[in-house]
Amino acid sequence: MKKIDTIIFDLGGVLIDWNPEYVFLDVFKGNREEMNWFFDNICTHDWNENQDAGYPIEKATKERIAKFPEFEELIRMYYGRWVEMLGGPITETVDVLDKLIKSNDYKVVALTNWSHETFPIALERFEFLHWFEGIVVSGEEKTRKPFKKIYDITLDRFNIDAENSVFIDDNLRNIEAANQLGINGIQFKNAGKLIEQLKSYNINL
Structure with missing residues (x-):
């Protein structure tokens, strides 16, 4: 060697x-199953990694809202409250x-x-x-x-x-x-x- x-x-x-649970576990009132469904289907790990590769946060957020309009408030929260996840x-x-x-x-x-x-x-x-x-x-x-x-x-x-x-x-x-x-x-x-x-x-x- x-x-x-x-x-x-x-x-x-x-x-x-860094952990988004610091925000979303409280948002989902401690319901980990609902929170995990949101991470698995809406604000996914792959979606977040796309921003890690340089994709604009604002554009990614708008596109996700367009796809899942009923989750707009939660989607905006992902980067809107990002500091609290740190x-x-x-x-x-x-x-x-x-x-x-x-x-x-x-x-x-x-x-x-x-x-x-x-x-x-x-x-x-x-x-x-x-x-x-x-x-x-x-x-x-x-x-x-x-x-x-x-x-x-x-x-x-x-x-x-x-x-x-x-x-x-x-x-x-x-x-x-x-x-x-x-x-x-x-x-x-x-x-x-x-x-x-x-x-x-x-x-x-």
């Missing part, structure tokens, strides 16, 4: 707690990030699926986002994980050798796509497990 010299972090679900930092993982950066042994960058329209809110809210050497934001690149193009952009932009890097993401689909390009992957579960997995790459904290 070559020596790891670069760590690539996903953001949402790894360093930042939880706090996942502090244990932020501590891991802090130690990696302070060690000065690694290039540390981020690769995130995130709308370019909402990402400035996160940049303002979370100081640790300014610790990275750089961040590749899917909405700015008009593509997203797990498509090959966004990994190539990340490798090229920061002069990363794939086999000398480790990519941390909570989504197995994104890890598998990175592996196809020779990038070592760690599926994030929690900070304790992450530390153990980093040790397997001779990265000690």
